[in-house]
Amino acid sequence: MIRMDQLIEKKRDGEALSESEIRYFIAGYTAGDIPDYQIAALLMAIYFRGMNRAETVNLTMAMAESGDMLDLSDICDYAVDKHSSGGVGDKTSLVALPAVASFGVPIAKMSGRGLGATGGTLDKLESISGFNVNLSEAEFRRIARDTGLVIGGQSKTLAPADGKIYALRDVTSTVASRPLIASSIMSKKLAAGSSGIVLDVKLGRGAFMKTLEEARALATTMAQIGVDAGRDVVALLSDVNQPLGAAVGNALEVAEAVKTLQGDGPADFHEHCVEVAAHMLRLAGQGERWTDLAAARAEVDRALRTGAGFKHLHQMVQAQGGDVAQIEDTRRLPQAKIRYSLRARQSGSVAAVFADRIAWATLTLGAGRRTKGDEIDHAVGIEAQVKVGDAVTAGDRLMTVHANDETSLQAALVEIGDAVAYSDSPVDPLPLFHGVIDGNEL
Ligand code: URA
Secondary structure, eight states: OOOHHHHHHHHHTTOOOOHHHHHHHHHHHHHTOSOHHHHHHHHHHHHHHOOOHHHHHHHHHHHHTTSOOOOOTTTOSSOEEEEEOOBTTOOTHHHHHHHHHTTTOOEEEEEOOOOBSSOOHHHHHTTSTTOOOOOOHHHHHHHHHHHSEEEEEOOTTSSHHHHHHHHHHHTTTOSOOHHHHHHHHHHHHHHTTOSEEEEEEEESTTBSBOSHHHHHHHHHHHHHHHHHTTOEEEEEEEEOSSOSSSEESHHHHHHHHHHHHTTOSOHHHHHHHHHHHHHHHHHHHTTTSSOOHHHHHHHHHHHHHTTHHHHHHHHHHHHTTOOTHHHHSGGGSOOOSEEEEEEOSSOEEEEEEOHHHHHHHHHHHTSSBSSTTOOOOSSOEEEEOOOTTOEEOTTOEEEEEEESSHHHHHHHHHHHTTSEEEESSOOOOOOSEEEEEEGGGO
16 A cells, blocks of 8 residues: 555655556546645655656656546547647747648647736737637537637646646745646646647747756656657747747737737747747648658748748637637727836847846836736737847837836836847847757657
């Protein structure tokens, strides 16, 4: 018989837990038979002692199987999904998913809400009046079949063990543990029914992982979990030391996504979406189609420039009850009352655009949540018009702040007062990507 106190002791002393021990505590905790304090002690032991590859995979599978495992085989033979670890200005799903769907690859995605600096994909989509993310499973499947693209909220029965454990980690300082983060993310991806997964692991000042080493280690662990669970996984390591694209804030990001789907987006964001979508297509092609990544990139680029991807976003918005007039003319999306231009104090090359400062300013404006129940203001945010490496002249516009009241505007201006750094000598632009990890090579 497995005893919880012995299991905690084992991990405390640095030993590896067996699959049956891991399944025991996940099943017991999900059912409410094991108290919070024992799981909290175990989580802290995992935090300090870590987990090996087999333990991490077993933990992920046990959490994935703690609820419903979505079966998408009636929608497509091979489902592809993407996951971003989150970064400032990251609205990639709104562009990459319609772009992939435009190639006849169905996308049925469950997304999350944001906690922290900016909203998640669901919050962004809810900038569109009437857009419904709370779909029943039958509706979710019907829209996926009819339009080839659906983005819904995560069902309550998806990896419930992760939901309980995440809440406990949040209040016991055990979030920042690589095996716990990787298993948490991957349990939801595996339960959501995808066969191929593109992980977009962000790094830098505007991301959870600050350094390349941390991001690479997390990406590697997640990719290992995926391949050991029989999935195809590719992880991209992407830079968000400065915001991705210009827009940060919900409706502003939807507007920028629409522009990008019409071939008119910011160059860095356009390229980022092309890369993510090309990798998704490559996985979906299963070695028979889109085998050449450069050719896949060129096809996605065309889908953006011709508006093929936009057509799919339009169909999805219509199918999910959203007001399509708002994406046909994005000036109809929620608009903030005040627009303030932040201007360059000096001339020179832009040496840094600190994404974390911009994120905090956006939160101050009301675009994100400080705690779970917070209402968000879809209209507010910041557009950062400069990138590292740009040459600016004193007085040039650096950013536009969209605020709904004078107090939050002033507070946001304090945050972004030093968000741009200058150099007298030329500065190289930042790379978009720092590497790619192919799960099959691990
Ligand atoms: N996102 C998740 O879903 N889980 C974590 O542990 C961290 C980020």
